[in-house]
Amino acid sequence: MLKTFKMGGVHPEENKFAENSRIETIDAPELMYVMLNQNLGAPSVAIVKKGDTVKTGQLIAKGEVFISANVHSPVSGTVEKIDSWTDASGYRKPVIIIKKEGDVWDDGIDTSDSLVKEISASKEEIVELVKASGIVGLGGATFPTHVKLMVPQGKKAEYLIINAVECEPYLTADHRVMLEKGHEVMVGIQVLMKALDVSKALVGIENNKPEAISHLTKIASSYPGITVQGLKVKYPQGAEKQLIKALINREVPSGKLPIEVGCVVQNVGTALAVYEAVQKRKPLIERVVTVTGKNVKKPSNFMVRVGTPISLLLEKAGGIPDGTGKIVNGGPMMGKAIPNTDIPVTKGTSGILLMTNKEAARVKEYNCIRCGRCTTVCPMGLEPFLLGLAGENLNWEIAEKERSMDCIECGSCQYTCPSGRPLLDNIRLCKLKVGQIIRNRNK
Amino acid sequence: MDPILIAVIVLGGVALVFAAIIFGVEKKFIVVEDPRIDLVTEKLPGANCGGCGFAGCRNFAEAIVKNESLDGLFCPVGGNTTSAEVAKVMGLVAEEKVPQVAVVRCQGSFANSPAKTVFEGVSSCAYAHMLYSGPGGCPNGCLGLGDCVASCAFDAMYLDKETGLPVVLEDNCVACGACVKACPRSIIELRDKGPKSKRIYVSCVNTEKGALAKKNCVVACIGCGKCVKACPHDAITLENNLAYIHFDKCKLCRKCVIECPTEAILEINFPARKVVEAPKINEENITQ
Numbered sequence: 001m002l003k004t005f006k007m008g009g010v011h012p013e014e015n016k017f018a019e020n021s022r023i024e025t026i027d028a029p030e031l032m033y034v035m036l037n038q039n040l041g042a043p044s045v046a047i048v049k050k051g052d053t054v055k056t057g058q059l060i061a062k063g064e065v066f067i068s069a070n071v072h073s074p075v076s077g078t079v080e081k082i083d084s085w086t087d088a089s090g091y092r093k094p095v096i097i098i099k100k101e102g103d104v105w106d107d108g109i110d111t112s113d114s115l116v117k118e119i120s121a122s123k124e125e126i127v128e129l130v131k132a133s134g135i136v137g138l139g140g141a142t143f144p145t146h147v148k149l150m151v152p153q154g155k156k157a158e159y160l161i162i163n164a165v166e167c168e169p170y171l172t173a174d175h176r177v178m179l180e181k182g183h184e185v186m187v188g189i190q191v192l193m194k195a196l197d198v199s200k201a202l203v204g205i206e207n208n209k210p211e212a213i214s215h216l217t218k219i220a221s222s223y224p225g226i227t228v229q230g231l232k233v234k235y236p237q238g239a240e241k242q243l244i245k246a247l248i249n250r251e252v253p254s255g256k257l258p259i260e261v262g263c264v265v266q267n268v269g270t271a272l273a274v275y276e277a278v279q280k281r282k283p284l285i286e287r288v289v290t291v292t293g294k295n296v297k298k299p300s301n302f303m304v305r306v307g308t309p310i311s312l313l314l315e316k317a318g319g320i321p322d323g324t325g326k327i328v329n330g331g332p333m334m335g336k337a338i339p340n341t342d343i344p345v346t347k348g349t350s351g352i353l354l355m356t357n358k359e360a361a362r363v364k365e366y367n368c369i370r371c372g373r374c375t376t377v378c379p380m381g382l383e384p385f386l387l388g389l390a391g392e393n394l395n396w397e398i399a400e401k402e403r404s405m406d407c408i409e410c411g412s413c414q415y416t417c418p419s420g421r422p423l424l425d426n427i428r429l430c431k432l433k434v435g436q437i438i439r440n441r442n443k
Numbered sequence: 444m445d446p447i448l449i450a451v452i453v454l455g456g457v458a459l460v461f462a463a464i465i466f467g468v469e470k471k472f473i474v475v476e477d478p479r480i481d482l483v484t485e486k487l488p489g490a491n492c493g494g495c496g497f498a499g500c501r502n503f504a505e506a507i508v509k510n511e512s513l514d515g516l517f518c519p520v521g522g523n524t525t526s527a528e529v530a531k532v533m534g535l536v537a538e539e540k541v542p543q544v545a546v547v548r549c550q551g552s553f554a555n556s557p558a559k560t561v562f563e564g565v566s567s568c569a570y571a572h573m574l575y576s577g578p579g580g581c582p583n584g585c586l587g588l589g590d591c592v593a594s595c596a597f598d599a600m601y602l603d604k605e606t607g608l609p610v611v612l613e614d615n616c617v618a619c620g621a622c623v624k625a626c627p628r629s630i631i632e633l634r635d636k637g638p639k640s641k642r643i644y645v646s647c648v649n650t651e652k653g654a655l656a657k658k659n660c661v662v663a664c665i666g667c668g669k670c671v672k673a674c675p676h677d678a679i680t681l682e683n684n685l686a687y688i689h690f691d692k693c694k695l696c697r698k699c700v701i702e703c704p705t706e707a708i709l710e711i712n713f714p715a716r717k718v719v720e721a722p723k724i725n726e727e728n729i730t731q
Contacts, residue, residue: 084655090575091582092651339560339575362563391565425565432573 002207004232005245008379010412012235012333014208018172018292018299023180025303026316028075028100032307033344034060035087036094039136040143041067046096052079057106057283060096063134069144069347070134072283074305077101087346088329090339098307109282115183116279119191126195126278133277134347135284138269139163139238140330142348145274148264149195158262160193160201161247162271164216165231165238167206168331171351173288174268176301178205178212181272186216186223188275193225196264202247203228203268206237235333236410240265242379254406269350289313289345293354295321304345310352311341325360328353333411363420374413374423380406384413384423391426396437399430405438407431477508479532486528487518492596494519494619513537520597520617542636543618545599545611547591549630550646550707551577551584552606556660562588572627580659583649585609585630594625613640635690642711643688643695645670650683657705664707670699 037043044061054060054073061071077100085095105111121129131146151157162185166174178185189201203220205213207230217228231237231246241252243265250261258265266274269287276282285306292299297318304313310327314320320327320341328335329343332353337360374384382403390399407427414424483504491499495518497506507516513535518525523539530537556579562571568590576582587607592600599615600622602608609622613636622631630648645664649656653665666684678692679699688699688708700708 086576092576092655336574339580422565425570428573429565429567429570432569 002230002232003246004234005237005242005379007245007381008377008412009234009236009242010377010415011233012169012415014233015169015292015294016172016175016208017170017294017296018290018301019175019209021172021176021298021300023176023288023301023303024316026305026308026312028305028308029312030100031080032075032077032098032100032305033085033309033342034071034074034096034098034307035085035344035346036061036071036096037087038071038142038306038347039063039067039069039134040141041065041069043094044068044071044134046082046094048079048082048096050079050081053077054079054098055104055106057109057285059132059283060098063144067144067147069136069142069146070132070283071096072134072285073098074285074307075100076104086340086343088336088338088343088349095344110280111282115187117187119187119194119279121191121278123195123197126191126274129278129281130195130274133273133283135270135273135277136347137267138273138287138347138350139267140334140348140350142346145266145270148266149192151196151259151264155259156262157196157198157259157264158200159248159264160189160196160198161243161258161263161265162189162201162203162268163238163240163243163265164203164205164209164212164268165243166209167233167235167238168333168335168351169235170292170353171290171331172292173290173301173350175209175212177269177272177288178209178216182215182219184275185268185271186219186226187279188271188273189226190223191274191278192264192266192271198264199225201226204231204237204243204247205229206231206233208233235412236379236408239379239408239410241408254403284347287345287347287349289349290351291317291354292351293321293324294356294359295323296354297321306345306347308345309341310338310343310345310349313345313352314341314354320354323357324354325357326355328355332359333415334409362422365421366419368421369419371418373416373418377412377416379410379412380408382407384427385421387430388413388421388423388426391430394433396430396433400434400437404430404434479508480504482532483507483529486521486525486532488520488525490520490596490617490619492520492617492619492621494617494621507533511535519543519619522617543633544613544616544636544640544642545618545620545622546632546634546642546644547585547609547611547630548632548644548646548648549585549608550662550709551579551581551660552603552608554606555662556581556584562586568625569627581649581656581663582651583628583630584647584660586628590625590627591622591631594621596621637690637695637712640712641695642690642709643693643697643700644690644709644711645686645688645707646709647707648685650685652684656684662706664703665705667704669702669704670708673698673702 042065044063046061048060056076058073060073063069077098080097080099084092087093127149135145136142213230220226220228244263273284290301291313300317326337329338368385387404411424484501487500495503497503526537558578566588568586568588571586577586589602591609597615599612603610618633647664649663656663668681670686671679671681676694678689700710
């Protein structure tokens with residue numbers, strides 16, 4: 001019997017169309033749009049001016065506060081403009097537009113493919129390098145990684161958990177990374193283990209990726225301390241708290257971080273980025289993005305430089321098919337529809353999903369029949385129908401009392417609702433309002 | 444003994460005992476309340492709309508009696524009449540306030556700011572505001588989902604189906620400010636009603652640079668500053684590519700209205716002009 005988390009969860013159609021397409025590198029286009037708000041927390045501050053010449057991998061924007069991250073130039077060339085550009089949030093945000101000229105890398109970056117196994121950096125140096133390289137959580141939440149590596153005083157990390165679950169349907173970026181960059185990922189995990197001073201690392205992979213499990217299990221034998229664990233396929237297993245529950249059967253208390261139960265969770269893509277930053281001195285300027293969908297001609301996994309417009313990726317995947325209803329940034333469960341295709345790839349772009357008109361259409365909404373399915377599938381043990389009603393009736397007191405802030409917005413409730421009620425929409429509204437109320441109260 | 448008599452005696456005795464307890468409790472735990480609170484509450488409209496900043500009319504009355512003054516306390520629903528009546532009860536003199544009305548500062552109708560995207564989520568401006576900039580692409584403009592209309596307790600607002608914008612019914616609006624708070628984009632503002640309800644205001648809140656603003660909406664304020672120069676009373680200021688007319692300084696001369704190249708400045712309840720000049724858009728004036 002495979003491990004999984006106990007409470008709730010759903011199993012949507014997997015549709016992993018791109019799982020057998022090898023990672024393809026896309027050359028950077030003429031103009032690159034490097035957003036300055038690519039991480040959770042404070043946006044980075046540009047340190048280059050219009051007309052400056054930059055090299056690939058050169059620092060162009062600095063994260064100035066604790067929870068923020070550096071941004072590096074993905075190409076070499078000149079800074080065309082510092083302007084604003086629409087990003088996946090649907091609003092215009094500050095951007096550095098770089099015109100590509102050649103591909104000259106910044107000094108000290110090892111661009112060779114050779115595997116560097118020996119970890120020469122010390123614990124402090126690793127954290128410093130991760131911070132300098134602007135690494136953020138590549139699973140999609142883009143939380144600055146160096147913050148996670150600094151364990152608060154009085155707490156002790158026991159396990160490093162590597163999130164290779166990829167529970168979102170359609171997405172295959174992490175899957176391909178594990179198959180094609182397995183050794184790099186393993187060294188990255190060892191680097192992270194050294195930084196956190198832990199001896200045990202667990203890699204959680206869902207059972208729908210048997211090649212990845214067998215491949216990593218095979219090579220893990222030469223890396224001490226790393227265990228690969230297959231997990232039962234269940235959404236949202238890739239959520240931090242659910243993954244910890246599934247792997248080591250510990251429960252993170254409400255409103256607390258995983259370090260509370262002695263865990264640090266990192267995405268498998270982040271492990272690769274950490275390997276490149278620490279062993280190769282290469283900052284985070286590219287990532288793997290899945291472009292997929294039911295009608296997409298060539299579902300693919302691309303290695304793209306951060307700042308490439310999404311339109312280029314769609315072109316490489318065979319263009320936008322007829323009858324596309326929505327283009328979603330991320331997976332079908334948690335992703336968000338984007339308003340246009342000029343939006344650039346950021347550090348948090350894990351996939352671009354082209355939904356057909358039929359998939360994208362909302363179902364007709366009926367009254368709640370109190371069947372309780374949403375409550376059964378909620379992985380956080382909430383009562384989504386109640387929160388949904390609270391949002392509909394603008395009753396923020398009930399929303400707060402019923403723990404709307406614990407919702408991880410996985411969308412299982414809305415997915416399973418037979419009445420087609422917009423439960424997650426209303427819960428998000430609850431979270432927004434309750435968050436405001438709590439902030440005002442603590443002021 | 445006659446059973447009826449027993450019943451009367453027993454019940455009468457019980458009643459007396461309880462009466463004594465109630466009497467005692469009332470004497471012991473009496474809440475001394477200023478009788479003026481009730482008198483003031485009677486004079487208030489009783490709408491409990493929260494426009495005064497208190498939860499309800501009684502809380503407002505309590506505040507007045509506690510402060511012994513009307514400073515900063517004003518019932519927008521009752522207006523000056525109520526203020527005067529309350530002042531009479533309190534033995535104070537009420538300060539005359541200029542009546543105000545809610546104003547929707549956006550003209551991004553379906554025609555002026557054509558939709559580029561379709562929103563299918565929950566019909567709530569607060570939610571849509573969190574998700575994206577809006578169907579027309581303006582990050583400051585009206586989302587047209589009616590949070591303001593839902594918040595209005597006086598039937599003073601409705602959503603115009605033709606334009607997709609909320610409309611304020613002047614006669615019903617009491618300037619309680621509920622819609623101002625409900626709008627996530629601060630589009631609605633309370634402005635002085637003006638003599639004979641005549642008002643002039645910039646009907647745009649977009650702070651983007653001119654070219655960008657114009658791209659999404661033909662009637663956007665582009666921050667060209669023509670109105671600032673045209674104003675003889677220094678009533679217009681330009682900040683963040685957006686002009687704002689200060690209603691306390693505006694003398695309603697209407698000079699700015701003709702100057703505006705995008706027709707972003709509106710004049711309300713004025714008689715029609717004799718010569719209507721078609722405003723020209725000069726591309727050079729758009730700040731890049």
